[in-house]
Amino acid sequence: MLRLLYLYFMKIVSIIFIFSIFFLNSNAASVDTISIYSAAMKKESKCVVIKPDSYKKKKNNYPVVYLLHGHAGWYANWILKVPELKDYADRYNLIIVCPDGYINSWYFDSPIDSSIRYETYIAIEVPAYIDAHYATIKNRKARAITGLSMGGHGSLFLGFRHADIFEACGSMSGGVDLRPFPNNWEISKRIGDSVSCPDNWKNYSVTTVVEKYPKDSIQIIFDCGIDDFFYSVNHALHEKMLKLKIPHMYIERPGMHDWNYWANAVEYQLLFFRKFFDKAIKRRR
Numbered sequence: 001m002l003r004l005l006y007l008y009f010m011k012i013v014s015i016i017f018i019f020s021i022f023f024l025n026s027n028a029a030s031v032d033t034i035s036i037y038s039a040a041m042k043k044e045s046k047c048v049v050i051k052p053d054s055y056k057k058k059k060n061n062y063p064v065v066y067l068l069h070g071h072a073g074w075y076a077n078w079i080l081k082v083p084e085l086k087d088y089a090d091r092y093n094l095i096i097v098c099p100d101g102y103i104n105s106w107y108f109d110s111p112i113d114s115s116i117r118y119e120t121y122i123a124i125e126v127p128a129y130i131d132a133h134y135a136t137i138k139n140r141k142a143r144a145i146t147g148l149s150m151g152g153h154g155s156l157f158l159g160f161r162h163a164d165i166f167e168a169c170g171s172m173s174g175g176v177d178l179r180p181f182p183n184n185w186e187i188s189k190r191i192g193d194s195v196s197c198p199d200n201w202k203n204y205s206v207t208t209v210v211e212k213y214p215k216d217s218i219q220i221i222f223d224c225g226i227d228d229f230f231y232s233v234n235h236a237l238h239e240k241m242l243k244l245k246i247p248h249m250y251i252e253r254p255g256m257h258d259w260n261y262w263a264n265a266v267e268y269q270l271l272f273f274r275k276f277f278d279k280a281i282k283r284r285r
Contacts, residue, residue, distance in 0.1 A: 028053055029086035031079060036099065036129045040109075040117040046075045047126065048098040049134065052089045061137045063277040064095045064130060065270060066166075068107065068122070068147025068154050071185045075100035082263045092274040095134060099126045104186040106178075107154025111200060112192050122154065123162040140216070141280035144273040146170030148262045149230070150185065153178075156206045156222065163214035168276050171222035172265040173257050176206040177233040207237050213246055220248035221272045223265055225255025 032049040054060065067085075069077040078098045079085055089096050101107055101118055110116035122145075131138045143166045147155040152174020159169025178187055179201050182194035191200035202208050220241075224234035231252070238250040249272065255261035 029089040030055070031086065033076075034133075036126055038117070038121045038125050040120040040125065041115060045100040045102075045121070047100060048075055048079050049130070050079065050085055050089045050096040050098075051134070052093050052095070054090075054093060055095075055135065058135065061135045062093065062095045063142035063144070063273075063281075064097055064127075064134075064136050065273050066122070066126070066143070066145040066155075067096055067098045067266070068101055068145070068151025069098070070147070070149030070151050071106075072103050073101075073151070074103070078266075081259050082266060084263070084267070088267060088270050092270050094270070094274060094277070095130075095136065096270075097126065097130055101151065101154060104150070104189060105154075106150055106185075106187060106190050106204075107158060108190050108204060110190045112197075113190065116190060118154075119158060119161070123158045123165055127165055137281070140165055140167045142277055144168035144170070144219075144276070146172065146221075146266075146269050146273075147174070148172045148265075149257065150175060152176070152222070153206055156220075157204075157209055159218055159220070160206070160209045160212070160214060163216045163218050166218065167216070167280065168219035168221075168273055170220065170269045170272070171206075171234075172262050172269065173224050173228050173230050174206070174222060174234065175230055176222075176237045178205045180233065207233070207240060210237070210241060210244065210246060213244065217247075219272075219276045220246070221251075221269055222248070223251035223253070223269075225257070225261050226252055227255060228257045228261070230257065 030051050034047050035044040036047050037044045105118035107118045109119040145155045145166050152171030156171045159166050191204050194201045224231050241248050
């Protein structure tokens with residue numbers, strides 16, 4: 001009799017546990033892991049897509065923030081290191097997409113290696129796939145791109161060069177000028193060494209790319225910790241953009257080149273993008 005009561009009790013506990021898990025999961029952002037094929041590189045790469053809880057009702061189309069990882073990173077870096085992204089997707093009511101940019105692509109279409117075409121992949125192929133398979137607002141005014149370190153370089157690089165796709169871009173601790181780091185992070189594998197290919201090191205750096213401000217204006221936010229080894233190039237980029245009269249928001253504060261800094265920075269960048277989306281969507285009505 002006692003054994004039957006125990007089994008009955010455990011069954012009730014299990015049912016309550018299952019229902020509690022279902023309840024919690026049904027009221028939170030959901031995370032998809034998908035594969036996106038690149039025709040440019042003839043291969044598939046994984047991608048994380050974070051959807052807000054309201055997505056389940058399928059009543060709205062959503063703005064999208066593309067969030068890039070750093071050197072030696074991968075598509076799941078952000079969601080594993082900053083699980084709060086699910087809360088931010090809910091809070092700001094947007095979709096967050098974390099594509100794979102390979103361990104050292106620097107988000108280039110490499111001028112020396114035709115198999116590396118991550119500019120085409122991230123700026124064109126991934127947004128096209130996301131728009132085709134998710135309830136997105138299919139307009140540049142509802143797309144933003146940002147990232148950390150190598151991804152911070154990539155997001156500004158792609159934001160400026162593809163302003164027809166993105167109307168907002170950002171960077172966290174980005175390697176925005178490649179030239180001071182000729183022997184670091186395998187950059188030479190993508191654009192050649194700095195001695196034989198000096199023009200590549202200049203022309204593929206964000207600090208040079210910004211000189212060609214796109215005809216379609218873009219919203220820009222970037223930040224860097226003052227104890228970061230990329231601090232000087234970020235501060236210099238800020239000063240250069242002031243001289244060029246390029247509107248932007250720049251933030252520097254205590255912090256190093258680590259996840260403590262990026263976990264804090266991404267929340268404020270998502271808020272920045274959400275406010276921009278709200279204004280842009282109102283203008284479209």
